[in-house]
Amino acid sequence: MPNPPQYCPTPRELDDLELLVTGALAPLSRFDEPGSPVTLTLPDDVAAPAAEAGAVELVDPEGLPLARVNVPGGEVEALTHVQYGPFRRHYLSPAQVREAYAGRTFVPVTDALTEAQVEDLRALGPAVLLAYVGAGTPALSPVGLIRASLAAADLLADAAVVAVPLAAHGDAELDHQLGVQVAHTYAAGDPVHALAEPADDAYPPSIAAIVDFDRPEPADQGLVLFFTGLSGSGKSTLARALMDRLLEQGTRTVTSLDGDVVRRNLSAGLTFSKADRETNIRRIGWVAAEISRHGGVAVCSPIAPFDETRQQVRAMVEDAGGAFFLVHVATPLEECERRDRKGLYAKARRGEIPEFTGISSPYEDPADADVRVDTTGRTIDDALADVVEALREAGYLDLSAGFETVAAQPPQPADASSSTTRDPRLVEEGELAPVAKPAEQPLKVLFVCTANICRSPFMEVVARKLAGPDASVTFASAGTHGFRDHPMDEVMGGTLAGRGAEVGDFASRAVTRQMVDEADLVLTAEAAHRTFILDDQPAAFRKVFTIGQFAEAVRAADTSLAGRELVRAVGDRRGTADAMLDVADPYRRGPEAAEQAAVGIEELLRVIIPRLTGRA
Numbered sequence: 133m134p135n136p137p138q139y140c141p142t143p144r145e146l147d148d149l150e151l152l153v154t155g156a157l158a159p160l161s162r163f164d165e166p167g168s169p170v171t172l173t174l175p176d177d178v179a180a181p182a183a184e185a186g187a188v189e190l191v192d193p194e195g196l197p198l199a200r201v202n203v204p205g206g207e208v209e210a211l212t213h214v215q216y217g218p219f220r221r222h223y224l225s226p227a228q229v230r231e232a233y234a235g236r237t238f239v240p241v242t243d244a245l246t247e248a249q250v251e252d253l254r255a256l257g258p259a260v261l262l263a264y265v266g267a268g269t270p271a272l273s274p275v276g277l278i279r280a281s282l283a284a285a286d287l288l289a290d291a292a293v294v295a296v297p298l299a300a301h302g303d304a305e306l307d308h309q310l311g312v313q314v315a316h317t318y319a320a321g322d323p324v325h326a327l328a329e330p331a332d333d334a335y336p337p338s339i340a341a342i343v344d345f346d347r348p349e350p351a352d353q354g355l356v357l358f359f360t361g362l363s364g365s366g367k368s369t370l371a372r373a374l375m376d377r378l379l380e381q382g383t384r385t386v387t388s389l390d391g392d393v394v395r396r397n398l399s400a401g402l403t404f405s406k407a408d409r410e411t412n413i414r415r416i417g418w419v420a421a422e423i424s425r426h427g428g429v430a431v432c433s434p435i436a437p438f439d440e441t442r443q444q445v446r447a448m449v450e451d452a453g454g455a456f457f458l459v460h461v462a463t464p465l466e467e468c469e470r471r472d473r474k475g476l477y478a479k480a481r482r483g484e485i486p487e488f489t490g491i492s493s494p495y496e497d498p499a500d501a502d503v504r505v506d507t508t509g510r511t512i513d514d515a516l517a518d519v520v521e522a523l524r525e526a527g528y529l530d531l532s533a534g535f536e537t538v539a540a541q542p543p544q545p546a547d548a549s550s551s552t553t554r555d556p557r558l559v560e561e562g563e564l565a566p567v568a569k570p571a572e573q574p575l576k577v578l579f580v581c582t583a584n585i586c587r588s589p590f591m592e593v594v595a596r597k598l599a600g601p602d603a604s605v606t607f608a609s610a611g612t613h614g615f616r617d618h619p620m621d622e623v624m625g626g627t628l629a630g631r632g633a634e635v636g637d638f639a640s641r642a643v644t645r646q647m648v649d650e651a652d653l654v655l656t657a658e659a660a661h662r663t664f665i666l667d668d669q670p671a672a673f674r675k676v677f678t679i680g681q682f683a684e685a686v687r688a689a690d691t692s693l694a695g696r697e698l699v700r701a702v703g704d705r706r707g708t709a710d711a712m713l714d715v716a717d718p719y720r721r722g723p724e725a726a727e728q729a730a731v732g733i734e735e736l737l738r739v740i741i742p743r744l745t746g747r748a
């Protein structure tokens with residue numbers, strides 16, 4: 133006889149299995165008893181080998197074998213008991229409960245207890261709260277319900293909490309009967325007390341705090357913003373614009389899961405077949421759901437052409453406690469094809485790209501979109517306003533406030549003799565508006581590398597030399613992992629001599645938030661340094677660049693721009709911080725590596741400094 137195949141069942145089936153094994157579902161002792169909702173459904177590719185082997189081995193999501201189940205028949209032979217998971221010590225079998233708590237009153241609990249319900253229980257004497265935490269049941273998460281039940285037990289004279297993974301089976305009547313039956317199995321003749329329906333949601337303070345944490349207000353909930361639509365419809369453009377606003381507001385952590393970008397890393401190697409597209413979207417969904425579990429915002433912008441896969445993502449996110457907000461970028465095919473930004477539609481029409489969405493592969497319009505935006509003939513800001521408004525109405529995010537307020541302010545005089553220079557963009561986009569600076573303040577540039585002893589001091593010293601004594605630009609440097617008061621590395625310092633520059637009384641230091649806040653421009657040696665800073669201060673993204681990235685942007689920028697205007701223009705149209713443009717670390721690699729780094733940095737500074745000082 134062949135070995136039974138392994139199969140990881142659904143969360144509902146896993147819960148049923150646990151209760152079958154502990155005897156909590158008695159008289160049920162196996163799956164698939166006629167008329168019972170406790171069923172096990174094997175997919176075709178498992179059912180056939182299971183029938184041949186006469187059994188299937190059920191494993192948990194990590195592959196731990198839990199039980200062997202006869203096929204057909206459904207009888208269960210336990211192999212291992214799950215030992216992990218929060219509050220595992222409260223998951224007791226009826227036999228264990230008999231031993232510890234015989235003689236008490238048993239109370240099934242499916243939600244946080246209100247003041248009135250706790251009061252009702254006070255009269256009962258010693259009690260056991262049976263927290264029904266199975267898949268699909270509790271109004272709170274399983275952990276939330278156990279915590280809330282423990283908090284209720286604390287308010288009672290003598291109450292214990294037992295977690296019972298009794299799942300919902302999609303039939304309210306049958307599930308109710310099962311719940312009553314399980315309570316009586318645990319009680320084994322002791323009284324069972326049914327709680328009265330709550331008349332209100334007045335919770336005792338300790339329970340209210342748990343409910344608030346478990347069921348956050350929409351504005352505090354993790355959020356997945358999912359843009360779906362044809363290629364060229366405007367998903368990435370709108371998603372990016374929305375992310376910029378979120379970052380500028382600075383109140384949420386944001387992760388982008390753009391279709392093209394995901395396909396270069398997370399989904400590298402996948403094709404555009406239906407199966408691979410589904411895999412791609414489920415991967416995006418999985419990552420996004422995890423982000424939402426931790427209260428973050430994930431902004432996804434794949435085509436996601438299939439309704440069923442989008443529904444799966446919605447379910448994954450909601451199971452993780454996040455909110456799912458679907459934006460259908462409903463720009464019609466004709467307009468997307470007219471734009472044909474990447475020339476893909478032309479190729480698809482010529483038959484050079486098989487299975488191209490909208491041409492030779494379907495796009496299923498969502499019926500469950502939270503907002504639908506056709507970008508045809510509209511500006512990006514205008515189209516974005518629809519999304520911002522829908523998010524505000526749904527209570528998830530309010531990105532409108534600052535923008536409206538400031539846009540409504542009277543325009544500032546564009547008088548060159550005025551004592552302040554204002555960033556027009558910042559005036560338009562509210563929250564950052566108070567950054568008006570006296571015109572005569574020098575532009576502050578901060579160079580950042582790792583330890584602030586090789587690359588960044590070299591940048592600082594050489595930049596100062598190139599700028600000359602009268603420039604209205606100041607230079608400083610710091611390290612992401614810099615030690616205090618170390619001198620410049622001797623080998624790197626040696627490269628200064630041939631350039632007629634001197635290190636002076638330099639002392640290393642670690643970069644701080646304040647330094648970044650005060651700087652007008654932060655130039656890092658590597659993309660990793662930039663990420664280090666922006667992870668902590670995401671709102672600084674318009675002024676933190678790698679030195680290579682900034683030099684590239686300066687080369688491409690309008691030659692009439694200088695100083696602050698130049699920094700601003702680069703910030704608005706920044707390219708990517710490609711690691712290819714990094715200045716490699718020469719530390720402890722000898723004089724040759726130091727000279728190579730010096731030459732590379734000097735070349736970049738010769739592009740940047742004349743433009744910053746306005747003497748190009």
Ligand SMILES: Nc1ncnc2c1ncn2[C@@H]1O[C@H](COP(=O)(O)OS(=O)(=O)O)[C@@H](OP(=O)(O)O)[C@H]1O
Nearest residue numbers: 363364391404409412434435436437486487488489
């Ligand atoms: N056959 C075919 N069909 C559709 N799109 C194609 C295809 N081949 C390559 N591309 C490019 O890949 C981008 C879409 O990838 P996605 O991961 O978003 O697609 S999907 O959600 O898995 O269907 C899509 O990018 P966007 O234009 O940003 O949508 C295209 O540039």
Ligand SMILES: Nc1ncnc2c1ncn2[C@@H]1O[C@H](COP(=O)(O)OP(=O)(O)O)[C@@H](O)[C@H]1O
Nearest residue numbers: 362363364365366367368369507510511512515
């Ligand atoms: N109102 C608008 N909203 C979004 N994009 C627009 C709008 N009007 C024109 N476009 C242009 O349409 C193109 C959309 O491309 P992109 O955002 O990459 O789409 P997708 O990610 O859906 O493939 C961009 O060139 C963008 O500038």
